[in-house]
Amino acid sequence: MNIVVCVKQVPDVDNVKWTKENNLDRSAMLTKLNPHDEWALDYAIKIKNQFKNVSVTALTMGPNQAKEILDYALAKGATRAILLTDKLFAGSDTLATAKILSSAIKKYVPDFDLILTGQIAQDGDTAQTPASMAQLLDIKSVSNIIDIKNADKNTAIVAKKNKESIDILELSTPCLIAIQQEMKESHLPKIEDYAQAQKSTIEVYGAQDIDLDKSEIGILGSPTMVYKAYRPEVTKNAQEIKEDFAKEVLNFIRSCANE
Amino acid sequence: MNKITVFCELNKEKNALSSCSYELITKAYELSKQAQELNNTEFFIEAICCDNVENIENKEKIFSSGANKFVLIENKNIENHNFDVLKDTFLNYYKDNKSDVILFPATAPMRHCAPCITVNLDCGLVADCIDLNFILKDENLMLSATRPTFGSELMATIISKKLPQCATIRPGIFKNKTVKDENGEFIKIQSEIENNKKIKLISNILQNNNDEINIEGAEIILCAGYGLNSANREYFKKLEKIAQITKTQIGCTRKVVDFGIMDSKYQIGLTGSNTKAQLYIGFGVAGAIQHMCSVKNSKKIVAINTDADAEIFNYCDYKIVGDAKKIIDEILTQIEQ
Incomplete structure (x- = not known):
C-alpha cells in the first residue's frame, strides 16, 4: 500500500512579525510544519503500523529550507521524502500548486493508493489545493475529515464533519482525504527516530523533472495574483463610558431589544 | 454579453x-x-x-x-x-x-x-x-x-x-x-448526468444540538473573551445566564474554544461564525483581527476590557475600561432584582 502525505512549511501565524513599513517580516518568523498536515501524517503512520509493506511518502513544495519538515516527517515514520524546489515554482497560486504536486505524484509515486493532506494551511487558509489535486489526478476526494476509521489498499472509511451531523463514508482507493482534526494518539519523534531518519535521503526535483510547461507553473501559471496586501486599518473612534457600567450595558441591550 | x-x-x-x-x-x-x-x-x-x-x-x-x-x-x-x-x-x-x-x-x-x-x-x-x-x-x-x-x-x-x-x-x-x-x-x-466516482454513505449521525444557536442571525450578541477566565470558569456560566434572561445570543472567541471552555459552535471569527448583529458586546475580548473581521459588520459594538490599550477598542463604538467580570456580577444583580 502506498500513501502520499502532502505537507507544507508555514510561518508561525501566532507570532507574526512586522517590518517598520508595516510589511510581513518573513525572515523574522519561525517556520513549522503546518499543523493540519501533521495530523494527516499521523494518520498515515498509524496505517503504516497496522499493515506490512506500507510506504508513506512525504511530499512538499518549497524552498530548500523546507527539508526541515521532511526530516521531521521521516523521523515521525515516513519512509520516503520528496522536495519540489525551483525558482520557477515561486508565486504559484492554488491552481499552479495543485498542478505541480499532482504532476510530481503521477511521475514519482504513480502507484499511490491514498493521498492524505491537511484541510487547510495556516498561512494561506484557502483549503483549495487538495480538492484541486484530486480533480487533476481524476480521483475522488473528501474533506473536513475528523477520523479515518479504517484504511487499507482497497477501501478507506472516514468520518466527515458537517455543520450539524457526521457522515461515515466509504471510498474505494485511489482517493484523497483532507484531514481537519488532530489524531488523538499522535506522538513526537525521539532522538533515535531522527538518527534513523538520517539514513533516508530526501529526493529533490525541480521544474525540469516534472512534466509541466513553464506556462503552467509559478507566477506565469497562476491565474490569480495579489493586487495589494495590507494590514487591516483601524477606523473607529470609540466613545468612552466612564461610569455606571452595568447599567449602561443593560441599557444598550434593552434599547436594542425594543427597536 | x-x-x-x-x-x-x-x-x-x-x-x-x-x-x-x-x-x-x-x-x-x-x-x-x-x-x-x-x-x-x-x-x-x-x-x-x-x-x-x-x-x-x-x-x-x-x-x-x-x-x-x-x-x-x-x-x-x-x-x-x-x-x-x-x-x-x-x-x-x-x-x-x-x-x-x-x-x-x-x-x-x-x-x-x-x-x-x-x-x-x-x-x-x-x-x-x-x-x-x-x-x-x-x-x-x-x-x-x-x-x-x-x-x-x-x-x-x-x-x-x-x-x-x-x-x-x-x-x-x-x-x-x-x-x-x-x-x-x-x-x-x-439533468441525468452520472459520475463513476462513487462515495458510499454508510451512516449519518446527527449531533446533539438541543440548544438553539444562531450567531449569524442574532440581533444581540454577548461575546465571552478569554479575559473572563478564572479558576472555576464561573463567569462564562454567568454570562450565559444573562443571555438567557435577556433573550440574547452568547458567543465566544477562538481562545475560549481552544482552551475547551465553550464549544466551537459558539465561536465567532475566521474559523467560526460571522455576526452582523444590531448590537455586539465583547466581555473581556482582546480583539484579535481574526475575531474582529467577523464582528465588524455589527451595527453597534461595545467593548469591555481592563486593558485600556486592548485592540478591540480600535474597532468599537463604545468602550468601557473596566473588569468585565465585575460588570457581569453587577448586571446579574440588577436583572435579578
Whole structure:
C-alpha cells in the first residue's frame, strides 16, 4: 500500500512579525510544519503500523529550507521524502500548486493508493489545493475529515464533519482525504527516530523533472495574483463610558431589544 | 454579453435558496451597478442552483434580490457527500452558458466543490472573500476580491488574470436587499448526468444540538473573551445566564474554544461564525483581527476590557475600561432584582 502525505512549511501565524513599513517580516518568523498536515501524517503512520509493506511518502513544495519538515516527517515514520524546489515554482497560486504536486505524484509515486493532506494551511487558509489535486489526478476526494476509521489498499472509511451531523463514508482507493482534526494518539519523534531518519535521503526535483510547461507553473501559471496586501486599518473612534457600567450595558441591550 | 453567475446553494429545510445565496445575488447586482459607473458596462445576473430537487419556494425573492435569470437544474444523482456529480452537472450547463464572474458561497461544502469546478475551467479561484469590487486596471474591468490571510493578520486583495474570475464569499458578510421587482426569467433543466466516482454513505449521525444557536442571525450578541477566565470558569456560566434572561445570543472567541471552555459552535471569527448583529458586546475580548473581521459588520459594538490599550477598542463604538467580570456580577444583580 502506498500513501502520499502532502505537507507544507508555514510561518508561525501566532507570532507574526512586522517590518517598520508595516510589511510581513518573513525572515523574522519561525517556520513549522503546518499543523493540519501533521495530523494527516499521523494518520498515515498509524496505517503504516497496522499493515506490512506500507510506504508513506512525504511530499512538499518549497524552498530548500523546507527539508526541515521532511526530516521531521521521516523521523515521525515516513519512509520516503520528496522536495519540489525551483525558482520557477515561486508565486504559484492554488491552481499552479495543485498542478505541480499532482504532476510530481503521477511521475514519482504513480502507484499511490491514498493521498492524505491537511484541510487547510495556516498561512494561506484557502483549503483549495487538495480538492484541486484530486480533480487533476481524476480521483475522488473528501474533506473536513475528523477520523479515518479504517484504511487499507482497497477501501478507506472516514468520518466527515458537517455543520450539524457526521457522515461515515466509504471510498474505494485511489482517493484523497483532507484531514481537519488532530489524531488523538499522535506522538513526537525521539532522538533515535531522527538518527534513523538520517539514513533516508530526501529526493529533490525541480521544474525540469516534472512534466509541466513553464506556462503552467509559478507566477506565469497562476491565474490569480495579489493586487495589494495590507494590514487591516483601524477606523473607529470609540466613545468612552466612564461610569455606571452595568447599567449602561443593560441599557444598550434593552434599547436594542425594543427597536 | 457580460455576465455574473451566482452559484446558489439550497436550504433543504426551507426548500429555498440559502441565505448566503441571496446575499451573493444582491452583491452581484451591486457589482453590476459599480461596473456601470466605472466604464458603462452592464452585467446580466444569472443565479444557478443544481440539486436533487424538483422545484423551490420563493423564486420571487431571487429576482427581487437582483437576479435577471434563475436556472434550476434538477439531477437526482446529486448527493450531499459527493461533489463530482454536482460539479459535472454545473459544468455541462456552463459550457454553453459562459460567464465573466462566478461567485460561490464559502460554506464548507462549497469550499470543496468550487475548486473542483474552477480547476476544470483552468481558471483562478479566490478563497473565502470578505469584500468584492470591480476595479479598472489598464482600462479593463477586473474583479478584486479581498480576503484575510496569515491568520487574518494581513488582508490581501486578489485579482484574476483569466476568465471567469471566481471567488468563494464568506456567508454573512454582504446584506441581502430588495433591489428590484420580482420579475425575471426562470428556466428548469432536467439533468441525468452520472459520475463513476462513487462515495458510499454508510451512516449519518446527527449531533446533539438541543440548544438553539444562531450567531449569524442574532440581533444581540454577548461575546465571552478569554479575559473572563478564572479558576472555576464561573463567569462564562454567568454570562450565559444573562443571555438567557435577556433573550440574547452568547458567543465566544477562538481562545475560549481552544482552551475547551465553550464549544466551537459558539465561536465567532475566521474559523467560526460571522455576526452582523444590531448590537455586539465583547466581555473581556482582546480583539484579535481574526475575531474582529467577523464582528465588524455589527451595527453597534461595545467593548469591555481592563486593558485600556486592548485592540478591540480600535474597532468599537463604545468602550468601557473596566473588569468585565465585575460588570457581569453587577448586571446579574440588577436583572435579578
